Amino acid sequence: MAAGSNQPRLERRAAIRVLLAGRGDMLVVAGLGSTTYDAASVADDERNFYLWGAMGGAAMVGLGLAIARPDRPVLVVTGDGDTLMGLGALATVGVQAPPNLAIAVFDNGRYAETGMQPSHTDSAVDLVGVARSCGIASAIDISDEIALADFARLIQGKERTLFARVAIHADEPPRVLPPRDGVLLKNRFRRAIGVES
Amino acid sequence: MPDPEPSLDWRDQIFAALKSAEIRQVGYVPDAGHSRLIELCQGDPQIRAVSLTTEEEGIALAAGAWLGGQRCALLMQSSGVGNCINMLSLAKACRFPLTMLVTMRGEWAEFNPWQVAMGSKTQAALELMDVLVYRVEHEADAAETVAAALDIAFNGSMATAVLLSQRLIGAKRWVK
Numbered sequence: 460m461a462a463g464s465n466q467p468r469l470e471r472r473a474a475i476r477v478l479l480a481g482r483g484d485m486l487v488v489a490g491l492g493s494t495t496y497d498a499a500s501v502a503d504d505e506r507n508f509y510l511w512g513a514m515g516g517a518a519m520v521g522l523g524l525a526i527a528r529p530d531r532p533v534l535v536v537t538g539d540g541d542t543l544m545g546l547g548a549l550a551t552v553g554v555q556a557p558p559n560l561a562i563a564v565f566d567n568g569r570y571a572e573t574g575m576q577p578s579h580t581d582s583a584v585d586l587v588g589v590a591r592s593c594g595i596a597s598a599i600d601i602s603d604e605i606a607l608a609d610f611a612r613l614i615q616g617k618e619r620t621l622f623a624r625v626a627i628h629a630d631e632p633p634r635v636l637p638p639r640d641g642v643l644l645k646n647r648f649r650r651a652i653g654v655e656s
Numbered sequence: 657m658p659d660p661e662p663s664l665d666w667r668d669q670i671f672a673a674l675k676s677a678e679i680r681q682v683g684y685v686p687d688a689g690h691s692r693l694i695e696l697c698q699g700d701p702q703i704r705a706v707s708l709t710t711e712e713e714g715i716a717l718a719a720g721a722w723l724g725g726q727r728c729a730l731l732m733q734s735s736g737v738g739n740c741i742n743m744l745s746l747a748k749a750c751r752f753p754l755t756m757l758v759t760m761r762g763e764w765a766e767f768n769p770w771q772v773a774m775g776s777k778t779q780a781a782l783e784l785m786d787v788l789v790y791r792v793e794h795e796a797d798a799a800e801t802v803a804a805a806l807d808i809a810f811n812g813s814m815a816t817a818v819l820l821s822q823r824l825i826g827a828k829r830w831v832k
Contacts, residue, residue, distance in 0.1 A: 523720025
């Protein structure tokens with residue numbers, strides 16, 4: 460179902476809290492813009508890698524990380540704009556199928572960062588359908604907290620590649636800005652998970 | 657790295673350099689010039705060969721690999737370098753180590769003029785994004801140049817590229 464329909468929608472900050480509530484040893488890659496602020500709003504955890512650019516790259520950063528660390532659940536949380544810019548990445552993820560990778564797309568059908576212009580998901584594009592067509596069989600549409608909490612538990616299981624399109628309201632809660640220094644973010648992430656520098 | 661065995665094909669010597677540098681992930685877009693190297697990577701149980709839909713995916717893949725403690729190298733054609741430009745800001749902003757092995761098109765004995773536009777600007781495009789570029793013209797230099805690029809990338813947190821010249825790879829046969 461494309462985002463434009465009148466389905467229930469979640470508040471994005473409530474949604475990220477549900478996803479990260481019992482994160483355990485989960486590693487998080489946050490897409491540029493609003494999902495980076497969302498992840499930081501829960502806690503500025505050193506095991507979050509925030510993207511401040513590299514649009515279209517969030518899922519692939521998650522893939523490289525998931526392959527490198529099969530012992531850890533890896534969550535990519537990003538927006539519809541970032542996902543649309545790197546749509547081919549879903550095909551690459553579908554082929555690689557790392558069992559410990561989950562991608563949650565917070566879909567408001569808007570480019571919030573640039574003034575709420577409609578994205579392709581607002582009208583024609585169904586990201587769950589795209590993900591399934593790319594070979595990610597466990598791809599679901601989520602618009603309530605119970606389903607989101609179930610999804611968060613599945614991530615911990617590391618049994619198969621997961622994709623969720625999370626329907627969120629097109630609003631802009633107050634920004635929570637984590638550090639922007641990429642070298643700092645990289646080095647503290649590696650240190651936090653015990654990788655030699 | 658150990659001295660490359662002179663009896664080996666230069667492509668096998670490059671593979672030995674990747675192994676010696678403990679490369680564990682290799683991102684690639686299928687390419688005739690890299691076909692031997694891609695097959696060697698696919699056949700190695702210690703290496704995860706990741707086929708990409710576009711080269712810029714590889715820049716992000718390599719960043720994720722490094723965050724998780726693995727080393728990743730990328731194989732692409734010169735046309736693919738153009739696809740990477742904005743994504744290289746990820747490597748630059750975070751000083752991610754990166755080595756791109758680039759087979760050149762659009763230079764010596766090119767049949768297809770459409771390859772010349774990107775091929776003639778490949779090195780300049782990389783250097784605009786502050787990627788350190790080495791170039792290989794002769795077989796004897798291939799492995800040690802790749803080894804040098806890997807060394808400065810992973811021990812110095814730098815983005816590097818090795819351009820494998822079209823003369824080295826050989827002209828593509830168009831009429832079979």
